[in-house]
Every structure is written in structure tokens, then in C-alpha cells.
Amino acid sequence: MSNPRNDNAERELPVSVLMFIAYRAAENRIVGAVQAAGFDITLAQSRLLARMAPEGTRISELAEQAQVTKQTATALVDRLEASGYVERIPDPRDGRARVVRLTEMAQERLAPIARREEERLEAEWSAHLGKDAMAELRASLTRLREITDPFVG
Numbered sequence: 001m002s003n004p005r006n007d008n009a010e011r012e013l014p015v016s017v018l019m020f021i022a023y024r025a026a027e028n029r030i031v032g033a034v035q036a037a038g039f040d041i042t043l044a045q046s047r048l049l050a051r052m053a054p055e056g057t058r059i060s061e062l063a064e065q066a067q068v069t070k071q072t073a074t075a076l077v078d079r080l081e082a083s084g085y086v087e088r089i090p091d092p093r094d095g096r097a098r099v100v101r102l103t104e105m106a107q108e109r110l111a112p113i114a115r116r117e118e119e120r121l122e123a124e125w126s127a128h129l130g131k132d133a134m135a136e137l138r139a140s141l142t143r144l145r146e147i148t149d150p151f152v153g
Contacts, residue, residue, distance in 0.1 A: 019141075026121055033117035039110050040083060044068070045076050049085070049102070049110075056089055056099030065151055085110060 013021075031046045041049070044066075051057065051065040063073035077100050080086040085106040091097040102111065126134040145152055 026118075029121055030114050030117045034110060034113050037110075037113045039085075039113070041085070041110075042076075044072075045080055045085075048073060048076050048080070048100075049106075052086070052100060052102060054101065055092065056101035058091065058097060058099050062100065 027043070027046070031041060031043055034041050034046070047066045048062045051062055059073050059077055060070055062077070063070045066073065077086060081088065084103055086100050087103050088098045088100055091099045129137065
């Protein structure tokens with residue numbers, strides 16, 4: 001009987017799977033660094049935090065971008081708010097609606113930890129791939145956003 005792990009190692013993986021593997025590794029590293037610094041953040045919560053605009057984002061938009069139900073996003077935001085990481089404020093575009101944004105504490109203490117880990121990760125990848133290949137990877141992925149990211153525009 002063949003081993004599925006060996007089968008995947010021997011065949012050429014689709015680019016989409018290779019991108020997912022790299023994304024998953026990066027996401028786990030960044031969330032791990034935030035958790036190691038003492039912040040009680042789950043992977044699911046981090047996916048909402050990563051999509052929050054500085055001026056705030058509606059829960060329905062967070063749910064859509066994180067590909068979860070509005071009810072799930074609401075529950076995650078409730079926990080983030082209870083922990084002091086986010087706050088709900090009136091939507092500047094529509095006073096009847098509310099948006100979620102990082103609290104001042106999260107902006108000053110949590111976000112920098114995530115940014116530093118992103119920088120370390122990119123430095124490691126650049127050292128492994130080489131400066132030119134890393135620049136090409138960034139340029140290629142940036143171009144792919146034009147046809148893959150429905151939230152850009």
C-alpha cells in the first residue's frame with residue numbers, strides 16, 4: 001500500500017497547493033509569536049484581525065473575507081472584544097451601522113509582534129530563495145491579486 005505523504009512528495013504539486021503550504025506555515029508562525037507573547041488569540045480570531053481595516057470593518061465584511069458565517073464572525077468578535085483586542089464603533093459611512101477595529105492596546109502591543117514575525121519570516125524566505133527570487137515571488141503574487149483578490153479595488 002502506498003503512503004499518501006510519499007505520493008505527494010514525489011509528484012509535482014499544483015502551485016495553489018504550494019502557496020497554501022507557505023501560507024499555512026506563515027500563519028502558524030505569526031499566530032504562534034503572538035500567542036508566545038501572552039496574547040490569547042486563536043487561529044480563527046487571527047484571520048479576522050488580519051482583515052480589519054484601520055478605520056474599522058463591518059462584521060459582515062469580515063465574515064465574507066474570512067469565509068465564515070456572520071454568526072461565527074460575530075462570536076469571534078465578541079471574544080476579541082471581551083479580551084480587549086477590538087472595539088465596535090459607529091460606522092463613519094453610516095451612523096446606524098457599526099464597525100470593528102483594533103483597540104489602541106492591540107495596535108500598540110499585539111500588531112507590532114505580528115509585524116515583526118512577518119518581517120523575520122520574509123527575511124528567512126529571502127535568505128533561502130535569494131533576493132532576486134524573493135522579489136520575483138512578491139511581484140508575481142502581487143500581480144495575481146489582480147485576478148484573485150475580490151477585496152482589492
